Amino acid sequence: MFDTFRSSSKLINTFNAHEDIVWSIDYSTFNDCQFLCSGSYDAIVSVWDIDNNKQIQSFDEDVGDLSCVKFSSYHNHNNHQNVVCFSSFDGSIHFWDFKHNKQLKIFDEHTSGVSGIEFSSFNGDNTIRLWDVETLKSLYIFNGHEDEVRCVDMSPLQSNNNNESNNIGVIGGNGYTICSGSCDQTIRIWDIETTKQFNIFKGHAEVMSIKYGSNELLNTILSGSDDDNVRLWDIRSGKQIQVFNGHKDYVRAVEYSPF
Template structure:
């Protein structure tokens, strides 16, 4: 994940740690130690002062970016955490778990606010809408569910996962088996496009930085705050046959994990 100002990158690892890196130099800034299992989900808060890590130890942890110290732990899931996200105002975090639930947590107290139930398999992807009123959960049950944060009800259901900053598109994550991204129109509740990619694997031992070439609508999965860069493990993604002109991502830099 990128910091909001784009100067720092946060990574999670099979070595049970998360690490903060300087984007310009590639140097390691902090090692975040505290989890006892794989750290497979990371996120920055909106002002870049804290970060969130989700782990297979069933917990999520809040960390201070400046000091690298643990600030808060979110404990309550009964199985592995696969995904974690901050709300746009930074007051709430959302986690998805192997226990088939997603949970909303209060950042200040560390207490659970709501348990989102409805999926029948692992909840492996979660995200907030840009205005914070809606969350999306993606699951191994082949569905994605849109939830109202205020009413906490299941509003719509698709078969995919991530919301763009434009709020109009929902974008799936690629899997090693399927090797594709799907695009859904949130307002119309309809499937739009699939992009197939020649991806040998969605797991590799480094993070690549990408520059977005097109000034048109963003069609990629993970954005920096200024929408100029994305963090992706994919060597090259070409978005074709979309509602706008062709958009291509190109690799600009690579940050290796020690």
Template structure:
């Protein structure tokens, strides 16, 4: 692995890292004081330069920030979520406070995601109040509240393939929700249904959709668009085909403590990465008999944030409770075969 470029942010413990979909050298990190237990939060905008990582801009909030997502229609706009139950809309081109604050959740919001499918500009959030909320960032209130989970929600992720479809993970279940909507000025009329609540194992912390779109005939057979991976407190990663969730299509074991975040590679069809409370980031190829490709041990506290670049097939970013943000190129991705 090449030497990691590191930015240390004293007093801020990282929870989420997301590469910009527009600017290859830019990264956003959501962080919190005092490990997210007390104190404020900070949105960090980091740029890669020839000399290393540079803090471009930072924005403070009065509670810990736990997740961040980039807008899909404006390179300067992001949404974060926080421990006070609110979501914040930020503009990196302005050194000011949030453009909008959305206050509806009644407990910590741990997940926020901006829809990637063409023609939609929607955000979904998941909270410890056991609800998922659907937002249009141009509207000052939520469009709809989804109920059905019976425990705190840790992860809500839009499908990159299926319009109007997202998954949410909570407790021993993950749910798949799909909605149809028509625009009614000034908002939406939303109809929705639970496709199912799937009891698929131990307590789920994170999940992610397969990202591959066009490189393989398998996509056209609807294999990859129905594939997602979950990470759990029992240290397991499991892959699921949503057309049949009676048993996982793969299982990956190796982490020693709960898995905090998992991401499929945008470039390599069977490669994914995970980070954990065991301080490590691990890279896997779920199609191989010996799936563990590489273990990266460059953090000294819980590794919580993780992302794989949409612009580079080898570049990875992560952040941890050790007050560091790192961008690096693991050897296994440099050596991975082309898609």
């Protein structure tokens, strides 16, 4: 599977519409159709139909420079809604029903610009916050990074079968972990149940983007940095697997392609 991942390194398509830096992207499927969402410094969130190669919706209300966009798996699974969650450097987090072009909720408890979200969130005060989507309350604050947190991702769920190996998702009773990337040049992994940090990856300059793998790549993390590189990490060994070179500027967003 790693050989397949490494060999699939050609440009497939380009989407043009934003008029400034694109800070964040996310991928999802709805009713067997593939979609991307993107957020930019032009203060616009766009949703793209991948199969038909076109933009299908945009949110352009004045919410400041956008830092992160995510399709909401919570709203899709629980309410059958097509929702994008996005954050802004004005300190706010928004939920947008892009099918009906309707804003649903706003979180505004962060004290600085919000750099990213993964149904937890993180900002310029070097912290990560875990939120309850229904009550709009902040549940816990993770501290440990020594500089601004730029990106975060939540692990896919694995059941705990008393396996003694250090597999992602089995540390902690609820099966979830968070990884975070920071301007302190580290990637850190946190146990959500115990709220403790249990791993640190070093090698990048400032870390701009991270993503957990899934399926055959479950025990990997993909990361992008202002060193212009993309790196693939093995969570079990704590080692770097591969460096992808070619970008000529900061890598602000990374994503695995479904195999």
